[in-house]
Amino acid sequence: MNATVTGPTNVLIVGVGGQGVIMVSKILARLSQQQGLQVKQSEVHGMAKRGGSVFSHIRFGEEVWSPTIPMGEADVVLGLEWAEGLRWLRYLKPDSGTFISDTKRIVPPFSCRDRQHDAKHGYAHHTVADIVAQVPNTFAPDATGMAIELGNERVANTILLGVLSTVMDFPVKDWLKVLPEFVPAKTLETNLKAFKAGRAWTKKPHEPDLRQTTVQAQAGPLMRRQVSLEITEEWCKSCDICVKMCPERCLALDQRQIVKLVKPQACTGCRVCEWLCPDFAIAVHVEAVPAENISVVTATEVRV
Ligand code: SF4
Numbered sequence: 001m002n003a004t005v006t007g008p009t010n011v012l013i014v015g016v017g018g019q020g021v022i023m024v025s026k027i028l029a030r031l032s033q034q035q036g037l038q039v040k041q042s043e044v045h046g047m048a049k050r051g052g053s054v055f056s057h058i059r060f061g062e063e064v065w066s067p068t069i070p071m072g073e074a075d076v077v078l079g080l081e082w083a084e085g086l087r088w089l090r091y092l093k094p095d096s097g098t099f100i101s102d103t104k105r106i107v108p109p110f111s112c113r114d115r116q117h118d119a120k121h122g123y124a125h126h127t128v129a130d131i132v133a134q135v136p137n138t139f140a141p142d143a144t145g146m147a148i149e150l151g152n153e154r155v156a157n158t159i160l161l162g163v164l165s166t167v168m169d170f171p172v173k174d175w176l177k178v179l180p181e182f183v184p185a186k187t188l189e190t191n192l193k194a195f196k197a198g199r200a201w202t203k204k205p206h207e208p209d210l211r212q213t214t215v216q217a218q219a220g221p222l223m224r225r226q227v228s229l230e231i232t233e234e235w236c237k238s239c240d241i242c243v244k245m246c247p248e249r250c251l252a253l254d255q256r257q258i259v260k261l262v263k264p265q266a267c268t269g270c271r272v273c274e275w276l277c278p279d280f281a282i283a284v285h286v287e288a289v290p291a292e293n294i295s296v297v298t299a300t301e302v303r304v
């Protein structure tokens, strides 16, 4: 993708708070600058809390005037979260645009229109295959899954950066030179591995990621969701937000003012508590298990 021949190259990077959208855009901006190109970057951080939309426009070329990408003009839309990526697809150049997105799905609490077990939510239901049918230049790795395998979920953005590097003209050695400026020194090694893993992923043949289908669809009627709340006591600052916001009123603070699951049978696994906790003290895990293995549908609590 050569910025100097056809005017500015436009890359739109989108995701939700905490995923590293800004870091990815800064790396790309710095790299473009180092190639002697003009760069304009503008970003919106959304609500400054976990889950808020974040997007960043990067434009680079011999001459760039406006800092924002007009609709239908993005050469690349890079989504760090599946629905966020899809939301911005209309910005992509219709014939030649490239769509890169993690298949990770972060379902916002407000898309849960029915709080019961196995309820359908209003989150985008498009699969990778649906999007490939619309945008042939689609790269949709399970970047978060790959990052977890590398030992650090937070390097998913660097995996996507590796994928991005394969569709840009900048030399690989220049990407590798810029990366250390923006990632914490202690995670540099993992980030370098992540970058290379992203590049390597593009060279493999891929099947659409079927993990995007819902647990219910995969499992069929004989499966049930088993919910488990992982509470990191040390991180709980007793703010009471999760207690007040849990739609089923299943949480309370114990005598030490640490959150506790008090009505496990009522917990639907909606993840509202996980999303609203400012201190990452709650993680909600949901897995499909055969219904015959569960006599009573109830959540469990794991304290760490
Ligand atoms: S405890 Fe958390 S996951 Fe369970 S219902 Fe309440 S907010 Fe939802």
Ligand code: SF4
Binding pocket: 235, 236, 237, 238, 239, 240, 241, 242, 243, 258, 259, 276, 277, 278, 279, 280, 281, 282
């Ligand atoms: S778990 Fe999080 S939201 Fe709940 S009381 Fe503790 S710090 Fe607040």
